[in-house]
Amino acid sequence: MWDELLKQLRRYESAVITGLGDDGYPFSWRCTPHPDQMQKVLRIDVPPGAPVTPGPAGLLCHRHDERMWNQRSFLVRGRLSSAGGWAFVPERLIPGEGARGLLGTLSILRKARRAAREYLQRRGIPPPPIPWAAINEDKAQLLREK
């Protein structure tokens, strides 16, 4: 997992780190993680005054282009440690959009379709009809107004 994390991390300039505050609310910031090969942790800077505590944490890298396309992302679950300076201790890497190419994207779409079907089945709800004509008419009107 460590080697794959470093491979993925090299594709991004920075990462979003999220820890938990004293009140349990998530607190996120962006920084550039520095791999510590010996300890297999990522050394990070924490903003001064940030109300985060050592414990459960996450790391997200993502990017998109100017038109919100070509999206890429991956997530790492782990924890924050403050012993010997702040560090993110990675535990589990979760591939996201674009991480595994076109096949990966198709796999995400297939899983989403299946999950939607199961969401409805669990609740005994028939698939709500989608008013395609109304949606396309509103979209056309929006683009005419633009």
Add this chain to the structure above:
Amino acid sequence: MTDRAEAERRSLLLELPADVQAVLREFRTCELTTLSKDGGPITWPVMAVYQPEQGRFLLSTAIGLSQKVAHLRRDPRLSLLFSDPTGSGLADPPAVLVQGDGHVGDDIGTWNEDLRVYHRQAWLRQPMSRTYSFSPIGRYLMGWYFRRLVITLRPARVFWWPVGDFSRTPEVVGPTDVG
């Protein structure tokens, strides 16, 4: 929520500095964090619609990607970080973190006023999303995308870092105890 609490949250957003509000309005994506069953934070890139007059942010997720909704139904605490200005047209904007509680409606929507506002922002900012409903094949492949749940965030506290400089102490608006 009482009328007074509603007014306070509306006021919190409307009184933010103009450059902070520009970020909330113009950034194409933000990073939504919810809390999983084991209490750990999970962060997702999402699009948020800024609705300061209603004192809230509007988000939505397809029922096929509903893990974040399951989290919020168990624990409403969430945060939104606006830290990637790509596509926003803003130069040296602040980075902004919003904390608050998320509310998820029970109804699976396909087309209502909230979803209309949400889709309209997506169509304008993500042109490829216009194609999802256009052709029979698109409608077949993406039908799951149009069966959605609406998430609203009532902000309780807002932090921001001028020019996106996280080495500085953030500015903050809102009570220090949001629980």
